[in-house]
Amino acid sequence: MANKTFIISAPGKVILHGEHAVVHGKVALAVSLNLKTYLRIQPCSDQKVQLNLPNINVHLNWKPAALQFLQSAIDVADVLNPKTASQIQVDQLRRFAGIPEGSTDTASISILCFLYLYSAISASYGQMPSLDILVWSELPIGAGLGSSAAYCVCLAAALLSASGAITCPVPQEKDTTRWNEDELELINKWAFQGEKLIHGNPSGVDNAVGTWGGMLRYHAGKIVPLASVPTLRILLTNTKVSRSTKVLVAGVKDKLNKLPNIIKPVLDSIDAISCECERVLAAIASGIAIDEHYRILEVTFAHRSVTLYCICAESGQIMQYQNLATRCQCNAFNCKAGLTIDHSVNLAPVNLLQDTSPSVVEALKRTLKDLGYDCWETVIGGLGVALHSPSSLHKDIFQLLCDVKNCQ
């Protein structure tokens, strides 16, 4: 890692298809989102380990010697298969950081996650130099867009690089580089440990998308990255409707138990939607992009909303959203409303934009913003975790990462 500043990024994720159905053994497709989390790592001259998380107002630093004490509790059994933090370890970290028991706010959890990854990676692969780490994200927190996983992936990549566990492939001027497959595998495993500390029992999909990018198929606990996927323009909307994932998942289960003959076939249809979408995206990625493919994508997106409506309890918001898209003449094949909930408390509908004209997209965005929704015009299917040369970044993002002053 030497004496230079490096910038690492990891993408958020969207569940394209299979939300909720995945819990009942059906296929889900998760795709990377071009809203990213950025981590700036640089040496710290005054022998400190510094953590800055400006989005959530965390600015902390520790003496490396104090952190070394934490490593003594880490049991390094197999450096290729990191172990999950035990409750004893988490309690120790909590006491060290002065975080009250039971605190589950984003700041507390983010600090604990950093401390665990720092001490466990140091214990497993070797001491790290004094570091100044800053993490800033474009992703809204708790919106089902994989913000915590992107944080964990960035941290894992930065700390594994700093400890020497993986290489630090220096990107060319104005360029971006990535790690090799084995290194990505290790980043993903450590990021998953961070996710476990944050969520308890995550599926592992979010950190896998953050690591590999592109699209992943998730089925019966198995995560398979797809060979190639096209990047697609989308309009992502956060309706900010608060939802408890736990309550939604329980609602689907209850409906399935009470009305199995009605709900089971809907889950089968959702499974088929995922498979069909996967087939069509693979065809588009391989260059065979015909109108019929986009028409089928449209159908899969339209079905996504209504089948989710079938299995979830309520949907005033989806209906309103769908209606809005229709009113704004965004009902062409490439602009259908969808919905992601996943590990989220908010609804985040997705519109595939593809060839939708800028004026139509602007009209829809204005309408959505007037309703108090956040929306982002972005792309899906891009790269996973990557290392950037500072000059390869958009200057606004670079500026943002530099605005927080170095090693305080």
Place this chain on the structure above:
Amino acid sequence: MANKTFIISAPGKVILHGEHAVVHGKVALAVSLNLKTYLRIQPCSDQKVQLNLPNINVHLNWKPAALQFLQSAIDVADVLNPKTASQIQVDQLRRFAGIPEGSTDTASISILCFLYLYSAISASYGQMPSLDILVWSELPIGAGLGSSAAYCVCLAAALLSASGAITCPVPQEKDTTRWNEDELELINKWAFQGEKLIHGNPSGVDNAVGTWGGMLRYHAGKIVPLASVPTLRILLTNTKVSRSTKVLVAGVKDKLNKLPNIIKPVLDSIDAISCECERVLAAIASGIAIDEHYRILEVTFAHRSVTLYCICAESGQIMQYQNLATRCQCNAFNCKAGLTIDHSVNLAPVNLLQDTSPSVVEALKRTLKDLGYDCWETVIGGLGVALHSPSSLHKDIFQLLCDVKNCQ
């Protein structure tokens, strides 16, 4: 029939569940609607057969002798199993009535249907006295609510009674009577012949509901009236969105061919929705009306809209409607939006009202009317074809039937 005035009514119908799916071998449920067609039949003193259809501005009369000529072309093979009008017979009726070839307007078709039923029933069962027949309907025409079938059922009941083929059970003062099972069977068969003349190849569901009322299960060409059904308050809305049934049916078939793995399970789910609704309505009718039953009814209605959305092409209107119902706080279990299309060109969403408060219903009605929709607060599940004493009718309806002056 003697020398008295009689009033016959037949109800319209709504497809509760299974629309479109029924074409692909799934169960559909049709239910009678308390919007009715009324037929007033009375003797005509000046030896004429008179037909008044004030809704469509038809006021015609013929000399019975002229009509007897038409009967000569009728082949009476089996009086219990009426034959379908041949093209030759239809052409002869058309020439007789001076209706140009190819005229398919409601007035022309209604006149042809009357002339066929009059002459075929006369030929089969005996001459009828001079008659003055007036038919007036509460049902919108061409809205998928079985207006043509209600017309055919009323005509068949009136003409079969007038010819002596069935009895004419005189209702008590302020009362309503019906025919026995065999007589209803005969009314239904003749009404079906009228429907065939109008629609070419109807399913027979509409005339069966008009005859028996209540609810019918239609599956693979077999129509089974259900033993008992509750009457339920609904809000019926005609969004007046023009749709071609032929185009919709072809669209579903096309989708099923192109995406069988996605669409087939949706049809299975619709089938299960029909069966579940049938079970719950039977339970409510038998007196076991628990909250859970109404909750399931709600679910079947919610699923009805979205599964129809899945298999049909488009749905801006359904979504708008559903959204309206939500906005008007009609999203309680007993006020969910649905949709009937059936043999229709219009969308006719249905809301189950049950215990919805009058102020909520009024708010929804006002909103719907402001949008230019027609809506009716009515009930489903009532009686089929019936004979009324004039004093048993609502005085507005009686007045309406009397306003058209007698035998002109």
